[in-house]
Amino acid sequence: xxxxxxxxxxxxxxxxxxxxxxxxxxxxxxxxxxxxxxxxxxxxxxxxxxxxxxxxxxxxxxxxxxxxxxxxxxxxxxxxxxxxxxxxxxxxxxxxxxxxxxxxxxxxxxxxxxxxxxxxxxxxxxxxxxxxxxxxxxxxxxxxxxxxxxxxxxxxxxxxxxxxxxxxxxxxxxxxxxxxxxxxxxxxxxxxxxxxxxxxxxxxxxxxxxxxxxxxxxxxxxxxxxxxxxxxxxxxxxxxxxxxxxxxxxxxxxxxxxxxxxxxxxxxxxxxxxxxxxxxxxxxxxxxxxxxxxxxxxxxxxxxxxxxxxxxxxxxxxxxxxxxxxxxxxxxxxxxxxxxxxxxxxxxxxxxxxxxxxxxxxxxxxxxxxxxxxxxxxxxxxxxxxxxxxxxxxxxxxxxxxxxxxxxxxxxxxxxxxxxxxx
Amino acid sequence: xxxxxxxxxxxxxxxxxxxxxxxxxxxxxxxxxxxxxxxxxxxxxxxxxxxxxxxxxxxxxxxxxxxxxxxxxxxxxxxxxxxxxxxxxxxxxxxxxxxxxxxxxxxxxxxxxxxxxxxxxxxxxxxxxxxxxxxxxxxxxxxxxxxxxxxxxxxxxxxxxxxxxxxxxxxxxxxxxxxxxxxxxxxxxxxxxxxxxxxxxxxxxxxxxxxxxxxxxxxxxxxxxxxxxxxxxxxxxxxxxxxxxxxxxxxxxxxxxxxxxxxxxxxxxx
Numbered sequence: 001x002x003x004x005x006x007x008x009x010x011x012x013x014x015x016x017x018x019x020x021x022x023x024x025x026x027x028x029x030x031x032x033x034x035x036x037x038x039x040x041x042x043x044x045x046x047x048x049x050x051x052x053x054x055x056x057x058x059x060x061x062x063x064x065x066x067x068x069x070x071x072x073x074x075x076x077x078x079x080x081x082x083x084x085x086x087x088x089x090x091x092x093x094x095x096x097x098x099x100x101x102x103x104x105x106x107x108x109x110x111x112x113x114x115x116x117x118x119x120x121x122x123x124x125x126x127x128x129x130x131x132x133x134x135x136x137x138x139x140x141x142x143x144x145x146x147x148x149x150x151x152x153x154x155x156x157x158x159x160x161x162x163x164x165x166x167x168x169x170x171x172x173x174x175x176x177x178x179x180x181x182x183x184x185x186x187x188x189x190x191x192x193x194x195x196x197x198x199x200x201x202x203x204x205x206x207x208x209x210x211x212x213x214x215x216x217x218x219x220x221x222x223x224x225x226x227x228x229x230x231x232x233x234x235x236x237x238x239x240x241x242x243x244x245x246x247x248x249x250x251x252x253x254x255x256x257x258x259x260x261x262x263x264x265x266x267x268x269x270x271x272x273x274x275x276x277x278x279x280x281x282x283x284x285x286x287x288x289x290x291x292x293x294x295x296x297x298x299x300x301x302x303x304x305x306x307x308x309x310x311x312x313x314x315x316x317x318x319x320x321x322x323x324x325x326x327x328x329x330x331x332x333x334x335x336x337x338x339x340x341x342x343x344x345x346x347x348x349x350x351x352x353x354x355x356x357x358x359x360x361x362x363x364x365x366x367x368x369x370x371x372x373x374x375x376x377x378x379x380x381x382x383x384x385x386x387x388x389x390x391x392x393x394x395x396x397x398x399x400x401x402x403x404x405x406x407x408x409x410x411x412x413x414x415x416x417x418x419x420x421x422x423x
Numbered sequence: 424x425x426x427x428x429x430x431x432x433x434x435x436x437x438x439x440x441x442x443x444x445x446x447x448x449x450x451x452x453x454x455x456x457x458x459x460x461x462x463x464x465x466x467x468x469x470x471x472x473x474x475x476x477x478x479x480x481x482x483x484x485x486x487x488x489x490x491x492x493x494x495x496x497x498x499x500x501x502x503x504x505x506x507x508x509x510x511x512x513x514x515x516x517x518x519x520x521x522x523x524x525x526x527x528x529x530x531x532x533x534x535x536x537x538x539x540x541x542x543x544x545x546x547x548x549x550x551x552x553x554x555x556x557x558x559x560x561x562x563x564x565x566x567x568x569x570x571x572x573x574x575x576x577x578x579x580x581x582x583x584x585x586x587x588x589x590x591x592x593x594x595x596x597x598x599x600x601x602x603x604x605x606x607x608x609x610x611x612x613x614x615x616x617x618x619x620x621x622x623x624x625x626x627x628x629x630x631x632x633x634x635x636x637x638x639x640x641x642x643x644x645x646x647x648x649x650x651x652x653x654x655x656x657x658x659x660x661x662x663x664x665x666x667x668x669x670x671x672x673x674x675x676x677x678x679x680x681x682x683x684x685x686x687x688x689x690x691x692x693x
Contacts, residue, residue: 017691093428093533095690101429108426116531121458133450134532185424 012100075232106185115175120164153177226397226408257396297394306359326374451542517543518591589674643667
C-alpha cells in the first residue's frame with residue numbers, strides 16, 4: 001500500500017538505556033549508595049568514565065524509520081523486548097529518544113494502559129472526567145460525549161458507585177470507553193485489548209476500525225497476530241530494537257512466525273529441571289515446515305513436523321517405549337496431546353543408539369497464539385524423561401478453510417472442519 | 424498542528440502545553456481533595472481540626488512559659504502564624520512526594536510533569552482557604568477587626584505558595600532518583616515548626632541571633648501574615664521580609680530549573 005499523506009514520519013529513531021550492573025540494586029538509587037561510593041573511592045570522579053565497567057549501554061531502539069499515512073493502521077509486532085513498547089513511549093513523548101526524530105502531523109493520543117489514573121475511591125462519573133482529562137481531553141469535550149461514553153461502557157446504573165466496587169469487566173469497559181472517545185488525528189495503542197470479554201473486545205476492535213476509516217492514523221501493538229492481520233493495513237516487525245520488515249500483514253506475520261530469532265534457551269540436554277530415570281533423554285526438538293526447513297512456528301492450516309532427537313544413554317535397545325507431546329496454551333491450559341499411545345502404537349524396538357522420532361501434523365488446527373509443549377517418555381511403564389515445558393512455538397493466523405476468513409482467538413479454543421448444506 | 428520529537432526538543436513548547444493542560448491541574452487537585460475527604464467521617468472538618476489543635480497547644484505553651492502579651496490575644500497571635508505555616512507544610516510535603524505517588528501517570532501518559540506537584544500545591548491552597556474561615560470565626564469571637572493591611576494577604580499567600588513550590592519541585596525531582604528524600608521532608612517540617620515564629624513573636628528573638636534567624640525564609644513570610652492580619656502596629660522587620668522574598672524567588676527559579684532538567688528522565692528512572 002502506498003503512503004498517500006504521511007501523518008507520522010520517523011527517521012533514524014534510537015533510544016539508549018544505561019543499565020547499572022551492581023549488587024542487587026533497586027530500580028532507584030539510594031542516596032546512601034552514592035555517599036558510600038563517594039567515601040569508598042573518593043577519587044573515582046577523576047578517572048575517565050570509560051573505566052567504569054558497571055554501566056552497560058543498551059539500545060532498546062536503533063535506526064527505526066518508517067512512515068504511516070492518513071487513515072492507515074500500522075501494526076507493530078515482535079517478541080518481548082523487541083522495542084515495541086519503547087517505540088510507543090517515545091512516540092507518546094513519555095520518554096525522549098536518544099537520537100533521530102519523529103514528526104507527527106496532528107494531535108496525538110496514546111493509550112498504553114487501560115484506565116491510567118483511575119482512582120478506586122472515586123465514582124464512575126468522576127473517573128470519566130479525571131481519566132479523560134489525563135488523556136488530554138478538554139472538559140467541555142468530555143461533558144459533550146459523556147452520555148456516549150456511558151452508553152458504550154454500559155455502566156449507566158453504576159455511575160455514582162465508586163469504581164472499586166465495579167467488576168473487573170465493568171472497570172475495563174469504562175476505561176476503554178473514555179479512551180475510545182478521544183478524537184486525535186493519531187492514535188497510539190498498546191496491547192490493551194487483551195483484557196475484557198470477547199464481546200467487548202469485538203466492540204473495541206470495531207471502534208478502532210471506525211477510527212481508521214474516519215481518516216485517523218492508528219499505531220497498534222499486539223501479540224495477537226490474528227487481530228493485527230484483521231485490523232492493520234501494514235505491519236512492522238521489530239527485532240532487537242530494529243525494524244526487520246515492514247509490509248503486507250500476511251507477509252510480515254508469516255515472516256515473524258517462521259523466522260523469528262531463535263530464543264536463547266538452554267539446550268534440552270543440559271536442562272536439570274527434569275524428572276525420570278534418564279534411560280532416554282530428550283536432546284533436541286526441531287520444528288519443520290512440510291518442505292523440511294526449520295521454523296519457529298506455524299501458520300494455521302500448515303502441515304507441521306516435529307523432529308524429536310532422543311539420546312539413548314543406556315546404549316541398548318528398548319521395548320515398549322512411549323513418547324507424548326502435550327500442547328499447552330499461553331494460559332497454561334492443555335490444548336491437546338500427541339502420543340505414540342494414540343497414533344504410533346508401541347515403538348517396536350528403539351535403536352541402541354541415539355535416534356530421531358518424527359511427528360507429522362497435517363493441517364495444524366490450533367487457534368493462533370503462543371503455545372508451549374511438554375515432552376514425556378516412558379520405557380516399560382517407567383518414566384524415563386519428563387520436561388515441563390520443553391519449549392514453545394507460535395501459531396500465526398492462516399486461512400485454514402481456504403475461504404479468505406482467518407479463524408482467530410475469538411472463535412474459541414480449537415478449529416474443527418465442518419460444512420453446511422441446505423436440506 | 425505539527426509535533427516534532429527529537430532529543431532535547433521537549434523544552435520548546437513546554438509552557439504552551441502547560442497552559443493546554445491547565446484543566447488537568449484542576450482535576451488532579453480535585454482528585455486529591457475528594458479522595459482525602461471521601462472516606463472520613465467528618466470530612467472537610469479535618470482541614471480545620473489540625474490548625475485548631477496546633478493553635479491550642481501553642482497558646483497553652485505560651486501561657487505555661489509566661490510569654491509576654493502583645494497588643495492582641497495569644498489566640499490570634501498564634502493562629503495568624505499557624506495558618507501560613509500549615510499552608511507551607513502541607514504544600515511542601517504533598518508536592519515533594521507527588522511524583523512517586525503518581526508513578527503510573529509518569530510511565531503511561533504524557534503531559535507536562537509540573538502539573539503533578541502543581542496540583543498538590545493547589546490542593547493545599549484549598550485547605551488553606553477553608554482554614555481562613557476558622558480565622559474569621561476566631562476574629563469575630565475576639566471582637567477583632569482587621570485593618571487596611573489585610574489587603575496584602577493575597578500577596579503573602581502567593582509568596583508562601585511560591586516558596587513551598589520551589590522547594591517542593593526540587594525535592595519531588597530528587598525523590599524520583601533518591602527515595603531518601605521522602606524522609607527529609609517530615610524532618611524539615613518538624614524543625615521548621617520550632618525555628619519559625621509560631622509560638623513566639625520575632626520581636627522576642629535576641630538581637631544577636633536576628634541575622635541567622637532571618638535566613639529562615641518563613642520568618643519574613645509569617646511575620647508578614649501577622650502584620651497583615653493583626654494590623655500595622657505589629658512590628659515588621661524589613662530585613663527579614665526582604666530576605667524571605669529573595670530566598671523565595673531563588674528557590675522557585677532553582678526548583679523549576681532543576682525539575683525541568685530532571686523531567687525528561689523521570690519515566691526512565693522511576
